[in-house]
Amino acid sequence: MKKIKNMSLKSKLVVVVGFAAVVVIGYFGMGYYHTYKAEQMVAQHPEQAVLKATTIKDSDWNLHLDSTSSEEAVENIMHQMTHQKVIADQKWGAIPMIPDTINQVYKVVKDSDFPDKDDLMSMLEDWKAGNFSHAASNHNYLWERLGGTVGEAMGIASPEEEAEYVLENFSSKVK
Incomplete structure (x- = not known):
């Protein structure tokens, strides 16, 4: 001292x-x-990376959503979830696109009276079914609703690109 x-x-x-x-x-x-x-x-090891990246632990993700959550808060979470599935120059925020997080958002939107509930439910129903073929348009819809100016999605990530994203952003949560 x-x-x-x-x-x-x-x-x-x-x-x-x-x-x-x-x-x-x-x-x-x-x-x-x-x-x-x-x-x-x-x-x-592209095959191993893709397999490993698809095994994110479900139990560690509490999105802190409930019946009082705003539509904007839900859209922000959904927007961050799409980052795993899309190609974009910039991505701000990362929430894994896994059954647990999809179900948390689905429950809140299903029980809501959000003005854009139908659009959000359509996306979530696709995601629950494992259909991410519209992830880029989903991303851009949410990105525009949130006032995005940088980071528009340009396409769907390949399995290898998604694996790299998952390992970069959620490595401590991969099984």
């Missing part, structure tokens, strides 16, 4: 800036590491 008190302001500033730099480098380094590991797994 005495050493800290006796340090000059300049020395204290160097220590604080140095510590902050280590934290920032560590944060971005871990993100890069997860991306690198996901890319390597997909490149070396």
Whole structure:
């Protein structure tokens, strides 16, 4: 403690800036590491990566939705769920597209009186049936409703692209 008190302001500033730099480098380094590991797994073992990426644990996802949730909150969650299935230059937010999360959203929308309930239910019914063939148009519908300006979906992700996305964003939740 005495050493800290006796340090000059300049020395204290160097220590604080140095510590902050280590934290920032560590944060971005871990993100890069997860991306690198996901890319390597997909490149070396695409079948295994796809299989592994389809086994996200269901039990760990509480979306905190209930009967008081707004339509915008539900649309935001659905929008983030579509990121797993689409190709886009930018994707902000990640919620896995798994039976548990689909069912949580489905229950809230089904019991709602949202103005766009029919459109949302149509998407959710497809998702419950495992049909993601309209994921890009679903994404763009939700993206537009939320005022999106960057990150329009350009198509459906291949199984390998989806696996890479899952491993990058949910690696701690993959079985």
